[in-house]
Amino acid sequence: MFAKQILALSTIVAMVSAQSSSLPASSGTPTSSGVLAQTSPAWLSTVTPMAGNVLAVPSAGAAVPSGALAAVTLSATDYPTPWEVPPTNSTGVQAAIAAIDWTKVPAAPVRTANANGDLTFTGYDANADPYCWWSDSNCVKPKVDYLPSDIYNCPNPGDWGLSYDDGPLNPDTPGKADQWAEPQLYDFLAAHNQKATLFYIGSNLLTFPAAGQRALADGLTICVHTWSHPPMTTQTNDQAVAQFYWTLRVIKEVTGVTPKCWRPPYGDVDDRIRSIAWQMGLRTIIWDEDTNDWNMPGTGGGNLSPNTVDGYFQGWIDARKNGTDNVSGHVVLEHELNNATVSMAEKWLPTLQTTFNVVPVHECQNISQPYWETGFTYPTENAANATTTTSMSLAPSAAPTSASVDVASASAASAGADSSAAASGTANSAAGKLAVGAFTVAAVIAGAMFNL
Template identity: 35%
Template sequence: MVKFFTSSIAGMAMAVAAVYAQTTAPAPPTTSPGVTYPPVNAVPPIDSPEVVAWLKEIDLTGAPTIPLHTGDPPVCPNPPIVDECYWTCDGCSADDITACGRPNTWGLTFDDGPSTDTPVLLDYLKAQKLAATFFLIGSNVIQFPDLVKREIAEGHHLASHTWSHHALTTLSNEQIVAEMKWTEKAIMDATGLRMKYMRPPYGDINNRVRFVLKKLGYIPVDWTGDAFDTNDWQLPTMTEETVLATFTASLDAYAASNKSQGFYCLEHDLNNLTVGIAQKLIPLGQARNITIAPVPVCQNDNQPYQLGGTAVIPTLSAAPTVAPTSAPSSTVTKGAAPTGSIKSGAEKRYIEKGAMVLAAAVAVVAALA
């Protein structure tokens, strides 16, 4: 079900978004041997030599002529656009992956990294002998390449979350190519691996975006509906107790189902709050005998990266941390949101960055008190 913003929350969102805009101006291009990357946190230009060359490698003719969406978050079209299949607004997922293909399995994924707090999460996952999929932002990869290398070394799976975390339905086909290919290059430069899976920022995807992504060889992975949005990004405006209680209810409902397929959650390794709550959410699944695995294990994919990389493709595995159990029959399905409104999980994510700025502001105030 869609949950609409109250005026107070909307006001807070706009306020923190304004702070975020003032504190995250595009950084100067970062360089590495033989390459100059675009400014971080900004949509890359499409007239650079690299993007021009990449565009020559693919054929975008035949792309659906769906108008670009506008707004932040994008405004849902009213009436809906025929054949758009807009997951953000109407719950249409087309052939996106929306559920883990293995029974009784939690597809463990983390978005928006790497960050300075990612090592804490990696330490925890290593101690728990767990593997996850990290949907990486290219702008962060070039700042923390050693963390990306560590993720591979410790058996995790890498996937794309675009270069700058902009809503893809608001970008042109060429801008989408630039977002994906610069991220692909950043990760390949760090690891030699070419990404195969991706998650659209905010879950913002329609048939036009899917067309471009498929031309680039990418498979979109959404999450399994609002029940599996952990809301970690809302900390501290949402209390830790509320996050845990909400997710506990979702896990209990899943545990009471037939668990014939698994689920994917929305989690982040963005800061100490999201990393901290992950260490409390994961044990909730373990206590309910739910197996935890990365995307390729969920999808039984023995080739989790595209060909064309410069490194040997690693083999991923995820031994169950606890034995699966059975439960009364039921099913878990991804609910569709009413036309003309933003799907709640995606809607809430649009104020994520502002919420994180608010968290930082709270920490600064506390330190000065």
């Protein structure tokens, strides 16, 4: 089973106590749309990117790197221990904490998990859902009006938002060849002229930076997936900041870019975590279709039959072909977790390309600049509506955190997987919990579809 970081939490965090309430806010006031303004993360301004990176998105049709990765390493002494809950007392984390307006962080309690890592839902009213807790209600529209809705699908029917979590996939044995580790998947995507959105675990990038460099050079989009892959609502406010800070820092040091996007492990997010992420420059991206590929037999996997996963893919393809899938496009959850997930991705991608318009998430959302640095401008489906302040940031962005965008390469072993009880079909809350696919249709009909 995938790895989980279990925290023993005994107190309910409202915002940040007296010490945090007096901290200066730099996230700005609400914009004319009512959404809290973001600024570029100034607390990363001193990070020096590694050398050897591309400085822009590769042009259409340009050859991208392939084959063996260069020998690239990063000093681990500057970072927390991989896969452990990162400390909160570093200068950088404290600066990030000080930059948050804690009066705009809802007072949702810190959640708990059992010994297996499953969240405890006792006492939470999913019908009232006061904090838009996705894990219990599949809520994607915050209950506070100063946060934007989560991105969870593609607006246009026929779009397939391609995304892979938990990367970069490290070799099973560090320093030794591994057929399924990166750049296996990235080379396959390049060979099929396909771009995707990658949600990186900071620990994996630290231990395999060459893959991140390759991903950026290939024109793939990199987003945050936390440092150690915990259910984020089990983290205190300061711990949540640390999960984001260390992942953003290693991504910037390795690649030179600062993402505006993140995906919560297991989809576990509520308005408290959304606000912290948003004020750290990150927009929440969920999904509306889950392959459950993480649960297939393989390293760190489970026992779900690959035939079942095949059935999911075939069902989505059939629905599109017969016209029943005609309400919206989709953001689909896949993983670069192990040989099973990578081989499954490679098996189905060519067929998906003949049925769907397979694109990265930012492209179907018309987000041309998914990083705070402005040197990378990506294609979108509607270039006329894509600006430097697209739906990742609903307010004018501040100056980039670095004058130059020197990008580096990185690759790392993947561990952990995203899923929620609703998405995976396991019963982890009270009866009546919505399945992700059913929820999506209902949300669209109800007018809840996010269409920025």
